[in-house]
Amino acid sequence: MNRITRQLTIILAIASLLVFVPETAAQKTEVLICTTCQYENRIVHQYCGNCGESLSDEHEHWQAVRQVMERDFKRFISERIDPPxxxxxxxxxxxxxxxxxxxxxxxxxxxxxxxxxxxxxxxxxxxxxxxxxxxxxxxxxxxxxxxxxxxxxxxxxxxxxxxxxxxxxxxxxxxxxxxxxxxxxxxxxxxxxxxxxxxxxxxxxxxxxxxxxxxxxxxxxxxxxxxxxxxxxxxxxxxxxxxxxxxxxxxxxxxxxxxxxxxxxxxxxxxxxxxxxxxxxxxxxxxxxxxxxxxxxxxxxxxxxxxxxxxxxxxxxxxxxxxxxxxxxxxxxxxxxxxxxxxxxxxxxxxxxxxxxxxxxxx
Ligand SMILES: [Zn+2]
Known part of the structure; x- marks a missing residue:
C-alpha cells in the first residue's frame, strides 16, 4: 500500500512539472506571424517589419484567440471545485x-x-x-x-x-x-x-x-x-x-x-x-x-x-x-x-x- 502511494505521488510530481514548464514557456511567445511573408513580428507592431503589410487581420485573430483563452480560464476558476x-x-x-x-x-x-x-x-x-x-x-x-x-x-x-x-x-x-x-x-x-x-x-x-x-x-x-x-x-x-x-x-x-x-x-x-x-x-x-x-x-x-x-x-x-x-x-x-x-x-x-x-x- 505504502509503496504504491509513494510511486503515485512521484508520478504526480513529475506530471505537475510537465504541466508547469510548457505553460510558462508558452507565455513569452506572443508574436504576430505575417500571413504574407511568415515574418515573426512583435505583438505591438501595426505593420510587418519585413514586408510592410498591415497586421490588422492578424491582430484581430490574435485578440479573438486571446478572448477565448481568457473565457476558458475564467470558467475554469469559477467551476473548479476547491477543497474547503x-x-x-x-x-x-x-x-x-x-x-x-x-x-x-x-x-x-x-x-x-x-x-x-x-x-x-x-x-x-x-x-x-x-x-x-x-x-x-x-x-x-x-x-x-x-x-x-x-x-x-x-x-x-x-x-x-x-x-x-x-x-x-x-x-x-x-x-x-x-x-x-x-x-x-x-x-x-x-x-x-x-x-x-x-x-x-x-x-x-x-x-x-x-x-x-x-x-x-x-x-x-x-x-x-x-x-x-x-x-x-x-x-x-x-x-x-x-x-x-x-x-x-x-x-x-x-x-x-x-x-x-x-x-x-x-x-x-x-x-x-x-x-x-x-x-x-x-x-x-x-x-x-x-x-x-x-x-x-x-x-x-x-x-x-x-x-x-x-x-x-x-x-x-x-x-x-x-x-x-x-x-x-x-x-x-x-x-x-x-x-x-x-x-x-x-x-x-x-x-x-x-x-x-x-x-x-x-x-
Ligand atoms: Zn510580412
Missing amino acids: KLFTVPAARVLGSLDIRLTGGGAFGVAADRSFLGKIGVGLGDIAEIEFSTVGMVTNITRGSATFPTSAFKLLLINENRWHIPTLAVSFRSSADWQDVQSDKTVLDANSATQDAGITAVGYDTRFTEMNVITSAQLWSLNLHAGVSLTDVRVRDLSVESYLSGPYVDPEEKQKNLLGGFIGFEIESNPQTKLMFELKTVSNYQFNVDTKEIDVSDAFLAIGGVRFFFSRWLSTDVGVWYHSTFKGIADLQIKLGLNLFIPGGELGSRFRRRSAGKGSSGP
Whole structure:
C-alpha cells in the first residue's frame, strides 16, 4: 500500500512539472506571424517589419484567440471545485451538497511518517460537511508522527454574503477510539535521557476531541483563514519498560485542555495554481523520563506550498512541512496529496433539470 502511494505521488510530481514548464514557456511567445511573408513580428507592431503589410487581420485573430483563452480560464476558476481547506487548516466554507472529496497522500523525508494519510469528505445541504480522515500527532517516542483515524463535522454559521461580513464556521473533530501509541526502539536508543534510564519501551493509549471556530475573509487577492481551537486530550494506560528500574504501569486517565489556533492564506498565482501557507498548533506528546508522564503541549506546524489543478475535479497539494519540534531543516518533510472530487450535487441537479425538461444554457 505504502509503496504504491509513494510511486503515485512521484508520478504526480513529475506530471505537475510537465504541466508547469510548457505553460510558462508558452507565455513569452506572443508574436504576430505575417500571413504574407511568415515574418515573426512583435505583438505591438501595426505593420510587418519585413514586408510592410498591415497586421490588422492578424491582430484581430490574435485578440479573438486571446478572448477565448481568457473565457476558458475564467470558467475554469469559477467551476473548479476547491477543497474547503488548505493543507490542514480549514476554511470557513463547506463542500457543495452531496459533493464527495477523496484525498490521499504521503510524505518524503528521512523522518517522515510511514503511514498513508487519507480523507473522505461529503457536503450536506451546502451548510455542513462530514469528514473521515487520518491525522498525525507529534511524539518523541516514535519516528515521524503517530496517526489517528478521526471523524469530523463542520457547520457553516455565516455564509458568503454581499455585506462583506467574514464567513464563519464551527467544526468538531474526534479520534474514532482510544489509539495505542507504541515507541520505536531506535528512537528511544537515540535519546540520551531514555537511554540513561534504561528504558526500552513506552506505550500509552490516547484520544482527543477538538473544536475549531473558523473565519475566512478576502483581502485583495489574498484569501485569509484563521481560527481558534480547543483540544481535549486524554492519555491512559501508560506502561514503561526499563531494565534498570523494572516495569512501570499507570492506568489512570489524565486529561488536558489545549488552547491553540491557526492562520493560513492562499494567493491565486495563475488560474491553475494557488500558493498556500499555513501556521497552526498541533498536540505534542512528550514522554518525560523524570516524572514518567506524557506531557501534552502545543507545538507549531508550518506548511508552505502550492495547490495545482489538473482539471476542475482533480488537484494536487505539494508542500514543505516543518514542526517546531524538529531540530533542523534536515527533518523537514515534503508532502504530496491528491484531491479528487465526485460532484454528486452537480450530477444530481443536472439529472433533475433534464428530467424536468428545461435544460438551461448559462453564459
Ligand atoms: Zn510580412
